[in-house]
Amino acid sequence: MEAITTGYIREKYQALCNYLEQDTVGSELAIYGTSALMLLVATIKRKPTYLIRQFKQPSHIPERIINERVMHTGKICGVEQRNQETMLLIKHRPLIPIFTSRERLLPVKLPGVHVNANGYSWLQQCLVGREATFLPLNKSKAKDYIVCQLCLVHPPKGNRLLDVSETLLKLRFAKYAQDVAASIKRNGKYYKHLQQVESNTASKEAWLTWAARYPYIWQRFNLLKASILPKQQLLPELVR
Numbered sequence: 001m002e003a004i005t006t007g008y009i010r011e012k013y014q015a016l017c018n019y020l021e022q023d024t025v026g027s028e029l030a031i032y033g034t035s036a037l038m039l040l041v042a043t044i045k046r047k048p049t050y051l052i053r054q055f056k057q058p059s060h061i062p063e064r065i066i067n068e069r070v071m072h073t074g075k076i077c078g079v080e081q082r083n084q085e086t087m088l089l090i091k092h093r094p095l096i097p098i099f100t101s102r103e104r105l106l107p108v109k110l111p112g113v114h115v116n117a118n119g120y121s122w123l124q125q126c127l128v129g130r131e132a133t134f135l136p137l138n139k140s141k142a143k144d145y146i147v148c149q150l151c152l153v154h155p156p157k158g159n160r161l162l163d164v165s166e167t168l169l170k171l172r173f174a175k176y177a178q179d180v181a182a183s184i185k186r187n188g189k190y191y192k193h194l195q196q197v198e199s200n201t202a203s204k205e206a207w208l209t210w211a212a213r214y215p216y217i218w219q220r221f222n223l224l225k226a227s228i229l230p231k232q233q234l235l236p237e238l239v240r
Contacts, residue, residue: 055092056104058139058146066136069186073133077105079123086115087145088123090134107145110165110174111137111181112194119173127152133161137190138181147181149190169198172205 055061055072078089089105115123134148151161168174176198182191211218 052094052096054094054097054100054104055106056101057106058143061136061139061146066138069135071133071135073131074106076127076130076132078128079120081120082107082145085109085145086120086123088127088150090132108134108148108150109140109145109179110168111147111149111179111187112176112191113165113168113174114177115168115174119168119171122168122171122173127164132164137187138184140180147179165194166197169194170201172201 053060072092074090074092076088077091080087080089087107087109090108091100091102092106094100113119130152132150132152134150137147137149139146150164152164153161165174169176176195178191181187211221
């Protein structure tokens with residue numbers, strides 16, 4: 001009985017091979033259809049979500065993508081305050097934007113900073129409507145927002161990324177504050193960098209306060225800087 005079954009299977013397999021070897025429309029459809037199906041399955045198993053799916057809420061972002069540190073793009077559409085936390089509302093743009101929504105926006109919290117009133121106004125005036133890249137770091141315990149490292153391409157047509165959290169600390173529009181993503185080991189280096197940025201900014205501010213007591217020194221310093229640096233470098237970084 002087993003020999004009969006084996007012979008039957010072998011016969012059917014040989015018939016299928018002979019059919020596929022024929023140059024017919026049916027054989028081509030079978031070959032290419034099977035190949036496309038296998039490729040689709042392999043793609044779905046690897047990285048499906050951010051290719052075609054728009055992230056409309058934190059639960060749409062799987063932990064695997066967060067662990068792999070995949071960078072995403074989107075448009076900053078708004079800023080709002082939630083329980084003393086400043087949230088940026090981002091319209092995620094997947095690689096293949098098939099099913100997207102203009103109304104559903106992803107709430108994103110900036111890592112390592114507590115934004116003050118000046119920072120909130122700056123975010124509204126300077127960031128809303130801008131294209132940005134964001135790197136998910138961790139979800140909140142309540143899963144009502146996600147902590148993301150947010151960067152702008154600055155200048156708009158350049159290739160240099162401008163970190164928003166770092167810029168807020170440099171402008172003194174925020175204070176360094178640890179959050180749910182700070183305890184994760186892979187994020188430790190980034191949070192140490194933000195803490196160092198705040199420390200350097202405070203030291204620079206103290207030096208400028210001291211120099212302001214001596215107008216002559218301050219004037220000579222500005223003249224020396226104007227004679228050495230190009231005019232474009234004299235402008236603040238965010239308006240160049």
